Amino acid sequence: MTLEEKVKTIICETLNRGAEEVTPAADFINDLGADSLDLAELVMKIEDEFGSMIDGASIPEEDTASLKSLGAIVEYLKSKGVAEEL
Amino acid sequence: MSTAIVTGSARGIGRAICEKLAKDGVENIVVCDVKAEWCEETVESVKALGANAVAMEINVAEGASIDAGVEAIIKQFGAIDICVNNAGITRDGLLMRMTEEDWDSVLDINLKGAFLMTKAVSRHMLRARKGSIVNIASVVGLMGNAGQCNYSASKGGLVALTKSAARELGARGVRVNAVAPGFIKSKMTDVLTDDVKNRMLSAIPMGKFGEVEDVANAVAFLASDSAAYVTGQVISVNGGMLMP
Numbered sequence: 623m624t625l626e627e628k629v630k631t632i633i634c635e636t637l638n639r640g641a642e643e644v645t646p647a648a649d650f651i652n653d654l655g656a657d658s659l660d661l662a663e664l665v666m667k668i669e670d671e672f673g674s675m676i677d678g679a680s681i682p683e684e685d686t687a688s689l690k691s692l693g694a695i696v697e698y699l700k701s702k703g704v705a706e707e708l
Numbered sequence: 709m710s711t712a713i714v715t716g717s718a719r720g721i722g723r724a725i726c727e728k729l730a731k732d733g734v735e736n737i738v739v740c741d742v743k744a745e746w747c748e749e750t751v752e753s754v755k756a757l758g759a760n761a762v763a764m765e766i767n768v769a770e771g772a773s774i775d776a777g778v779e780a781i782i783k784q785f786g787a788i789d790i791c792v793n794n795a796g797i798t799r800d801g802l803l804m805r806m807t808e809e810d811w812d813s814v815l816d817i818n819l820k821g822a823f824l825m826t827k828a829v830s831r832h833m834l835r836a837r838k839g840s841i842v843n844i845a846s847v848v849g850l851m852g853n854a855g856q857c858n859y860s861a862s863k864g865g866l867v868a869l870t871k872s873a874a875r876e877l878g879a880r881g882v883r884v885n886a887v888a889p890g891f892i893k894s895k896m897t898d899v900l901t902d903d904v905k906n907r908m909l910s911a912i913p914m915g916k917f918g919e920v921e922d923v924a925n926a927v928a929f930l931a932s933d934s935a936a937y938v939t940g941q942v943i944s945v946n947g948g949m950l951m952p
């Protein structure tokens with residue numbers, strides 16, 4: 623499985639959306655109807671899944687604001703050293 | 709399977725809450741206090757009621773202590789369904805003579821402690837889409853009390869924390885409520901002089917102090933599914949001393 627596929631699965635589950643809606647650029651709030659609590663939950667799940675692969679095992683609060691879409695999360699995790707192929 | 713954690717439950721109201729939850733069928737009860745060995749008596753009495761009990765060292769003034777404890781509970785039991793923020797202290801004194809340290813220690817334990825616990829357990833409750841958090845406030849947090857600026861501020865803050873957390877977590881099935889006891893017979897009130905006690909009694913319509921079980925009963929209700937549609941509320945258990 624690729625990193626993008628894994629992240630996408632987590633987003634679909636958390637936001638209760640179909641795979642076809644969760645495109646790399648779809649904005650969680652504007653396009654997918656997420657609220658702030660959904661985003662907090664999403665970050666939690668990303669941390670649970672990838673925490674062991676990133677420094678400090680958690681995503682700093684100041685970084686979370688930029689995690690607005692599937693594409694943004696994938697880029698962020700890659701920048702933290704997570705491989706594209708899992 | 710249900711699991712509850714009660715902070716500051718080595719004695720007093722916290723112990724009564726553990727015992728009541730055990731009687732009501734909660735399966736696992738995590739008894740925690742500043743020192744694990746202080747919890748032994750509560751653990752024994754809970755076990756005698758047929759529930760599983762474990763002692764755990766959690767100092768609620770320290771985030772690291774809370775996080776480690778909550779992780780250990782999740783590892784052992786898989787979930788936390790009920791969290792009762794009961795740990796609390798008093799450092800009474802007139803405002804003009806109250807030290808900064810008296811203020812900080814009371815706010816750290818009574819208010820920040822509840823915030824840190826709520827933060828740690830809500831993570832797991834959100835995921836489970838269910839959970840009940842009960843904060844032990846106080847009548848003086850609602851009406852104020854001379855000599856208790858720090859304590860009453862901590863308890864008033866706890867009521868506001870309860871309401872805000874209830875608003876944040878409500879949509880995910882996590883309920884947050886408070887119980888505000890009046891004067892309850894306990895180590896905290898044993899130390900009062902007869903004069904003070906008599907003055908207090910005259911302000912209580914029921915003419916007596918409450919028992920720890922009276923508080924525990926209200927907590928158990930809020931923790932249970934009987935209160936499935938109750939969130940952001942404060943139940944007063946005060947013999948009529950204050951009627952908001």
Ligand SMILES: NC(=O)c1ccc[n+]([C@@H]2O[C@H](COP(=O)([O-])OP(=O)(O)OC[C@H]3O[C@@H](n4cnc5c(N)ncnc54)[C@H](O)[C@@H]3O)[C@@H](O)[C@H]2O)c1
Nearest residue numbers: 716718720721742767768794795796846889891892894896
């Ligand atoms: N007794 C009353 O009349 C009364 C009235 C209103 C509210 N309350 C509240 O009820 C709660 C229980 O009170 P009680 O009467 O049983 O008092 P208590 O002093 O008998 O019990 C409090 C417990 O909290 C523990 N504790 C203190 N600091 C802690 C910390 N940093 N971390 C973890 N545990 C800590 C203590 O060791 C103790 O076991 C408190 O929050 C108190 O403010 C009591």
